[in-house]
Amino acid sequence: MQLAFALFHYFPYGGLERDMLAIARTCVARGHAVTIYTGSWQGEKPDDVAVIELGVSGWSNHARNASFAERLLATLRERPAQLVVGFNKMPGLDVYYAADVCFAQKAFEERNVFYRLMPRSRHYLGMERAVFGSDSHTQVLMISQPQIAVYQRYWQTQSERLHLLPPGIRRERVMPDDYIGQRVALRQRYGIKDDDYLLLMVGSDFRRKGLDRSIRGLAALPEALRQRCRLWVAGQDKEATFRQLAMTLGVADQVEILGGRDDVSQLLWAADALLHPAYSENTGTALLEGLVAGLPVIATDVCGYAFYIEDWQMGEVLSDPVTPALMAAALEKVLTKDPGLWRRRAREFVATADVFSMPQRAAEAIEQFAQTARAAIEAPQA
DSSP: OOEEEEEEEETTEEEEEEEHHHHHHHHHHHOOOOEEEEEEEEEESSSEEEEOOOOOOOSSSHHHHHHHHOOOHHHHSSOOSEEEESSSSOOTTTTTESSOHHHHHHHTTHHHHHHHSSHHHHHHHHHHHHHSTOOOEEEESOOOHHHHHHHHHOOOOOOOGHHHHOOOOGGGGGGOTHHHHHHHHHHHTTTTTTEEEEEEESOOOOOHHHHHHHHHHHHTSSSSTTTTEEEEEEBBBOHHHHHHHHHTTOGGGGEEEEEEEEEHHHHHHHOOOEEEEEOOOOOOOOHHHHHTTOEEEEEEEEEETTHHHHHOOEEEEEOOOHHHHHHHHHHHHHHSOOOHHHHHHHHHHHHHHHOOHHHHHHHHHHHHHHHHHHHHSOOOOO
């Protein structure tokens, strides 16, 4: 089967991009031919999956996205695929992998009418309608249960077009059998003292992920505990605002923004807690990466995967308003518990929860959609 995967832009440290590549490679392993079409590709291209950069034009993000969507449709007319699988919202998709939250909810609940009249807003609402509107035939692979009701409220999307997938955490994040030995060696390599607490954030888009909340929470800790804490951020984004905030609050020496990293698993094993106090988050893959790595996780209840933290008692889930005092109290609570407790619960979580199978379930769904489409075409006309 010839599959076309479509993505506006490939960025090597994004969760959506990792999911896309994992699904593509799973489809290839199952005997299908996959071509990834993208406006631009940052970083090394895969050897096992074809990549075609279409290029885009336009001064704004939404103009470039519209340009990509047009070029994709034109390209597919010359090079047809049996199914077009999109990882951003756009017209012409047979399947959409829904990694983003509902834009209509933001536009109608968090913004005023003038915002909705702007070209950018009209563009994104149109792209979302093309996928979720009741007159669309796109099959949607959902990864967040709460978002199903949100999309249906705004677009009246038929339930039979929405298919919920389990998470797809990479098993390389799981604590190794020799975890304690590796942890000691890693902390020595990274220069972390035995009695230091390493607080870790993983992910780009620092503002949305709540880096400011983590910095403020660190600064609000009792002095003796604060002096033992270091906050590391593995992600790539604009840093100046957050560095200035850390300096203003007197914790600049304790906050380090590492940039995009390829050693995230090792950072997780060396850390003492994962922080993800996001303002908006469809799922929050990093939450589960922290859990399987044996860490307590502090997250906000807007994260689609926050229920795993509560169900498995693996940290703290915070609700608005997320004040510095609330963050500091959560930090103090998880850091002063026996770390062996988190590791025991993590082992049970890894052995029990279905949080690894998303690429396989997505590939199976794509195959089923193709079979259904083929059967409809081959069915005799009445």
